Structure formats: structure tokens, C-alpha cells
Amino acid sequence: MSAINPLKPSERMKIPRQASIEQEAVVRAHNFEEVSWGLDEARALLESTRCLECKDPVCIPGCPVNVDIRSFLQLVMQKDYVGAVNKIRETNYLPAICGRVCPQEEQCEAVCTMGKKHPSIAIGKLERFVADYEIQHDLFVAPVVTEHRDEKVAIVGAGPSGLTCAAELAKMGYKVTIFEALHAAGGVLRYGIPEFRLPRKILDVEVNRIKALGVEIYTNFLVGRTATIDELFGEWGFSAIFLGTGAGTPTFMGIPGESLSGVYSANEFLTRVNLMKAYRFPEYDTPVHVGNEVAVIGGGNTAMDAVRTAKRLGADKAYLIYRRSRDEMPARLEEIHHAEEEGIEFHLLTNPTRIVGDANNWVCGIECLRMELGEPDESGRRKPIPVKGSEFVLPVQAVVEAVGQSPNPIVQSTTPGLNTGKKGIVVVDDVQMTSRPGVFAGGDLARGGATVILAMRDGKIAADAIHKYLEQKRTGGNGQAATA
């Protein structure tokens, strides 16, 4: 834990937090290129020297997968960027992704000691810098898997939880196969989060690194239909299974007009644009519709992504309609800022009541009510109450609903003995084991909607638990004790 930083703490505190280089808002609002280019080497070096090298690095427990932040920052200070990224990779196999999409301000950076009096260290941006450096200079060397184990483990779903669980198990020497329903791996990282926040190039690199560990990925394979969990155990010969199928079923508000043409769930809208590349129609075959004015309903990351995507698809006016105030928005702060800069119009304390259609069954407007904040509800947030008689109609030609998602029920309904709770969320114990021995689950499927890093955390915990479970089985136990 020796100190590396040549600067005195007082000097470090004088250095301003280094900002990333970004595309100008007026330009980027019309393209799908990445918004932020991150830190350049000079800024990254300077930023790393702001770290106080705390004796008690509280940033580490602030990270859901406990990245050894202090050590990786010290490696950055020494210009050992590859060493730094490998340090991160000890606990986080997708650094180029987390550096971009983690809500750092609520995690590692929220607790950083520097943050008490000054802006906290830009941990996420530095994570991204070293990961990108390694990609740009093609310096990645796949970890050598020394041990080989006979058991086969199946991973259902190629989202961040499944990919992480697969990587961890492959490193331990297991034969790992991922089954993914769509034609490409990545989960929400592929179909939900837009290219301008997470370039597909980066995602492809990270997925290929998981394949480089010997993990096999079967796409177009919908577990529950193409094969059931019991078949994977039986004829397919898997010894343990991890479920990381996410929370992909969209919720609709249930207001009149939702079947009009031009009304989308955020999932459909984003899938058309991201997975199917509708923003390059007709070069790519899948179309998507926006029109001049579009309304996106919701206040989370999904809503923010959808509304910024709509703007980029050419909408003159892209509205975000949210029933609470800006402070209650669950989206990452950075995304809210970026949306505002890009000219997204926020209609806060506003709740849609009806979607209005024209004679051809196309959306032509959305009727909303103004809201005011009342007493805090169960979630601790102040409850929005409608203001009587405040209805108004916004003219729009497309509506995107980003009002929540729940787990896809296909696996649950075809797997006897798999217990689920509220909204079909799969029940797991503290090491991610479900009610079915040998079946583990994590990520949005077990949480109902969370973050990339929490999904990864679950995948890692499950990988360790699967390892213990299989060792136990190997030595004659039934595997149950492993989770006790």
C-alpha cells in the first residue's frame, strides 16, 4: 500500500477534476457517434494524480464488484495502462463497458474521499481510458486458463450478468456455453443502450474477449422453446445453469390509444434502432418512425436513451414527459445533462392520459395532465398528484413509452419448481441459487431492473457459487451444502 504519487495532498486538491472531451451538443444531436471521447493521456495522467491514495480506500467497497481502484490508479500514475486494465479485469471483465455506463456518481465516485470537499476522482473515466488504450493499441492478452474441468455449465442470456458469469467460470476451467435468444450477444448493451453511449465496436471487442476464453455462444436459441432447462440438464449434459435473461418484457401504461401506429415501447424503438440499425434505413432493412415531434414517457436511463435517439433520428422536437420532478429522475446524472444540452424538452410533473390518433390510425397528439408533488410514498419519493382540469394536448407523431419492464416469463413458465416472486422476478438466495438446485440466476431477472454492474456482480457471485456447488457434487455431496 505504499504511496506512488509524487504530489503532496494539498497540491492534488488544487488540480481541477479533468473533464472528458465531448462532441459538441449541436453536432452530436444529429449523429450516432459516441458523445464522449473520454480523457486523453495527458488528462488521464493528471486526473490519476489527484487520487489521495487513501489508507482506507473507501472507493473500493463503493464499487459493486470491488475493483481495486487505488491500485489501478497508481498504475495509471506510472503510465502502466495495461497493468491498470489488468488490475481492473481481476474483478471486472468488462472495463470498457463499465467505464462508460456505470452510474459512478452513485457508486465508487459517490464515496471517494476526495469527493468530500472537492470533486471526486473521475474513476469511471479513468477506467474507460485504460480499457480504450488497450483496445486502441491492441495489447490485450487473454488470461491463460490452466486448469480444465469436466463439467459443462450453461448460461442463459448473453447480457452483462451472463457474460460475466461465463467469463469467470471459463477462467476456472469449466466448459461454458451461452444460449442467447437474439442473433447477437450483449443483452441490453446490444439492443437497448445506444451506439452514441456505447459503440458496438467496443461491445464486440468485449464479447470476443469472452469467446477468447473458450466460451461458446449459441445465438438464436430461446431457452424454454429451443430447449428447456430440464433438457439442458438431461440430454445436453449440463451440470449447472445460470439464468441471466434480464427484464425484457415491456410494460405499457394502459392508456387509450396505445395501439395506434407510431406508438412504441422503448424496447421496440431502441431495438429497431440499435440491434436492427434502423437509423441506417434503407441500407439496413428495418424501419422506424419518428416524425417532427415525438414524446418519450419516463425518467430513467431507458427514457433518456430513447428521447436522445429520437432527436438523432431527425425529430425537431423531442419531448421527455415525466410525472415527477427532475430530482426524482432515476436516470444517470450525466445522461440528463447530455439530454438537456442536446435540446431535449423536458415536460416535468406531467402525466400522459391518452394518445390521440388521426383518421389513419396514426398518432397525432398526446394528452397530458399537470401534476404536483404531495407526500412521500413507499419509495420515499414525493408522490405526484394530478392537478384538476390541467389537461392539454401536445402535437406529436410518435410516442415511446419507457415506463418499466419485467422479466420475460418463458424460462420460468417452462421450468417446474423455479420459484418467482413479485412481477415474475426469480427468487434467489445470497449466492444467487434459485429454488431449483443447480440453477442460479442474477441480473435484472433476479432484481427486476437494475444496472450493468449489479448484473455483473450477480454473475460473479453465481460463478463462485456454481464452482462450489460442482466441487461439492464432485466429492459426493448433493451440492446443497455449498450454499449454506
Next chain:
Amino acid sequence: MYPIVHTSVLAPTITKFVIKAPFVAKKRLPGNFVIVRVEENGERIPLTIVDSDNAHGTITLIVQAIGKTTRLMATKHAGDALVDVAGPLGNPTPILEGKTVACVGGGVGTAELYPITKALQAAGNTVHTVIGARSKDLVILENEMTDCSNHIVVTTDDGSYGRKGFVTDALKEIIESSPEITAVYAIGPLPMMKAVSNLTKNYSKKTYVSLNAVMVDGTGMCGGCRVTVDGKMKFACVDGPEFDGHRVDFDELIMRNRTYVAAEKISMNQYERECACKAKEVAA
């Protein structure tokens, strides 16, 4: 990649494909469909699994070329491959046993109906079949359907083959002469399924229709395929594709299916331009 092992033209614009997709072949049941992507930049389209051969690991698809993607698919031959085939998707059709039923197919819907008719006959039902097409050259699978039906009527809109008229005319007679019919299975264009459902409602005959909503993923993830059944929102890909025809809001679905007409034209025009260019290259 999913190799195409055989193709044959059944009628102008209608092609049969036999495709290697062993996992799908193994699990598929009548009524299931697959989502196909023909080429890398392509869209995902749903196609019914008409037949399968588990021993050879193949499935049969019958496709009518009506737009960009299906026309592109029609240019593929044995030795080519499709980039993606995902399935089997959707719920299998409920197959009654030992009853009398009617099967009604319109256009390429006859292909989608074929596996169901076969299963119904295998389950000991007496099967009355009506297949309809616009004209003689568009009648498909007549022999196959005859083989699995106790009684079959072919109708054409223009009278160029079989009986002149719509499938509903023939169905009405069948229901009236065979009141023991307990269920009707209808697959075809939406207006046809709507007409069949309106007819069978008068006779209180349970009617299964297969809804061809526009799909993207086919796994319940996008909600684009939503339809209204009995006043409730359903996703055709996971809750269907078959529903009780008496409870389906057909008019809404007919409107929804027009959503991308303008975009489909752009796609088609661009495709035709590209085809013309390619033809010139070949000629040169």
C-alpha cells in the same frame, strides 16, 4: 448460418425452402414459427414452420414474396444459407382429438395451415378443409391438404379453378351440412380470418386464427406485435400466434399492419434498383 438444402417453386411468388436447423426441427410442433434473417443487414421476419424432419435436422418454410425481405429470400437456392433462424417460437396450436373440425386456408395461409391439418387428422379428427386462392396458379399444397383431409374444397376468387367464390361461402355450406363441427382453424389474410370469424360466430363454432402481426424479436421483448383480444393487450409472438377469432380486434390489427407501408415501398424500390444494377453487371 443455416444452410438451405432444397428449394422449389410452388406457385408464382411462392417458394418452398428446406433449411438445416436441427435444434428447431427437433422441438417444433404444429403452429410454431421461426424468425428468419436472410442477410446480415436484413430485418427479422416470422415464418411458420410448415414441416420438419428430425432425422435430417431440417425444417420446411413456404414463403410468399411480397416485399423486400421475402423477395430477397426467393432468390436463394440450395447451397445458400440464411444468417439467422430462431425458434421454434410461439405456442403450438391446440389440437383437438376425435372430433369433427374445419380447416380454412387462404393464400399462403394454406401453407401455415398444413401442419395443423396434418396434426388434426393424426389426432383422429374428421377434417373438412377449404383452401382458397385468388386464381388457379396460386393454389398451393392441394395434394398434401387432400391427403390429410376427409373432405376438401378448393375455391378461387376468379373461378379459374375449383369453386368460384370466397372460402367463407364454402365454409358456410360445410358448417350447415356438418353441424357436428366443433372447431374451425383459419389462417390467411386478415380480412379473410375476420370474415371467417364473423361467420362462425353465428354458428357458435370455436375458431382459431393465427395473427400475423408485425414482429421484431418474436420473444416477447418489444411489444411491437401487440394485438387486442377480448379487450386485453396480448403479444402475438408469445401469447399466440393463435387466438380465439371471436375475440380478436381485427380492424385494429389491419390498421397496425399498415404502419410501415411507406418504408416498405422505399425498401422495395431500393431493392429493385439494386437488382437492376446487378442484372446489368451480370449482362456486361
